[in-house]
Amino acid sequence: MSPTFLLHHCPIYLGPLAESIPSWLKNQDYSQVFVLCDENTRQNCLPYFLEKTGLPYKVQWTEIKSGEGEKTLATCEKIWQSMLDAKLDRRVLVVNLGGGVIGDMGGFCAATWKRGVDFVQVPTTLLSMTDAAIGGKTGIDFHGIKNIIGVFQQPAAVFVDPVFLQTLPQRELRSGFAEVIKHALIGDPNLSDRLLSMETIRSANWTDILQKSIAVKVRVVQEDPLEKGLRMLLNFGHTIGHALESWFLETDEPLTHGVAIYIGMICEAGFLMGKRDLRAEVVALGQNVFPHLKIDPNIFPAIWERMQQDKKNSSGTVRMAVPDEMPFSLKIIEPDQLAVERSLTFYNTLS
Ligand SMILES: NC(=O)c1ccc[n+]([C@@H]2O[C@H](COP(=O)([O-])OP(=O)(O)OC[C@H]3O[C@@H](n4cnc5c(N)ncnc54)[C@H](O)[C@@H]3O)[C@@H](O)[C@H]2O)c1
Ligand SMILES: [Zn+2]
Incomplete structure (x- = not known):
């Protein structure tokens, strides 16, 4: 499967993950995969993701609480702590499986972990599929001010699969x-x-x-x-x-x-x-x-x-x-x- 769009070297795939992810991974060389999700995407999206992509790597995942209120430095600390516990090296691929909160915060955590490791966006809300996952803006809120800390960092790829919209409220x-x-x-x-x-x-x-x-x-x-x-x-x-x-x-x-x-x-x-x-x-x-x-x-x-x-x-x-x-x-x-x-x-x- 070829990418539907190419944005500053970042391929954006639109279609079933079962086709897009394996086809992109063929040309990559990662040591392991680390998936970030929240309680809703763990329940509704993670099983599909794991089953359909059949990743040929060791896969670990961590879950944070959902919601804009969690898009903070305190949650980043928890994410970095789980990355440390999971013994991630610089050849890890971070997968942000969720809406804009997971994508923005997971992108920021990956872009700063060991001075930056690759991450991909797998958006699961309509807002993140059409907007947040695309464009390379990552970040968190600070003292109640939205997106005030962050970096521009393009993901290694974006995989949009509309199937996730079926469970979206x-x-x-x-x-x-x-x-x-x-x-x-x-x-x-x-x-x-x-x-x-x-x-x-x-x-x-x-x-x-x-x-x-x-x-x-x-x-x-x-x-x-x-x-x-x-x-x-x-x-x-x-x-x-x-x-x-x-x-x-x-x-x-x-x-x-x-x-x-x-x-x-x-x-x-x-x-x-x-x-x-x-x-x-x-x-x-x-x-x-x-x-x-x-x-x-x-x-x-x-x-x-x-x-x-x-x-x-x-x-x-x-x-x-x-x-x-x-x-x-x-x-x-x-x-x-x-x-x-x-x-x-x-x-x-x-x-
Ligand atoms: N980086 C950018 O360019 C950009 C652009 C626009 C918005 N944003 C950011 O995006 C965030 C908002 O994103 P959002 O609207 O996706 O919110 P969100 O990430 O909070 O997701 C909304 C809710 O839907 C749940 N959910 C996600 N996928 C689901 C699924 N498939 N089935 C069932 N439940 C599901 C989540 O757990 C959450 O409770 C804001 O923080 C905003 O600042 C970033
Ligand atoms: Zn908006």
Whole structure:
């Protein structure tokens, strides 16, 4: 089986692991394999992984607790401790079997273990298949600040097998779906058409959708590996979305990343002035998938305040990257508080 994409020498395979992994391993020379998983991927994904890949090496694995709250230096210490206990040498292959938390943290631990050993990403959530596993960003949260410690390090390979989506809870499937919508709006009208003709999110043809969605991410990262220009497009929806996500995280009703980003995309799309009715496109792509919420206008100022802490800002000005004409063009918007509040009010009129 040949790779579906090649990103800076990193092959990305889309298809059954039983074909992709053995075919890639034929040309590699590792001494052993070390798999990192969490309790959910150990139960739902590890047996399939071990059975289908039939790795010709000594395989050891370790499990950490799932969740964003575990993406910390303390968990890294546990991972490095298990690596030490497992007596890993520099020819080990680390396999990150999980969602974005496992991929980001496992990538970081491998990239720093003995000054760096090879790792591969085997993403098991929709979000990590289409987004987190691709592009070489690894890292952890620190003092509550997301992804503040980390390194850019491309994996040795990425193996995407949509079979894992069968056990993924609906809320997680939805969460990744927002990134798929984002990719469609950035660079592929055909992907938009596919999403619009999908009956339910469960019955989607994921191989086809992932092929198109990953292609957009690959193209953007290829052109801008260190996030100096075009890659900012991948932040569409995330300036207002992250502010919403972090505000709701402190309430009894947190939003998933995807729901927050979907609302963020609706709001940010309204800032694009031109021929393209981007806001109508976002609404159409997500209306049968995402819940219609009402955001209390009393919290609008707090959302604005959080937007001002966003890492994309420079010298105190809030900046958002919004896709412009198709494909792959962006507009940088510097909104003021009133305009952001107006966009949230517009979102409220949809429900
Ligand atoms: N590196 C990047 O470029 C990048 C891009 C986007 C997001 N991220 C990061 O990704 C993380 C979010 O990733 P995520 O949404 O995959 O979350 P996650 O890794 O927390 O996974 C979500 C939940 O699904 C469970 N799970 C995973 N696969 C499963 C399966 N097949 N069946 C059943 N349950 C399964 C996990 O145990 C977890 O409880 C964040 O930390 C974010 O910062 C990184
Ligand atoms: Zn995102």
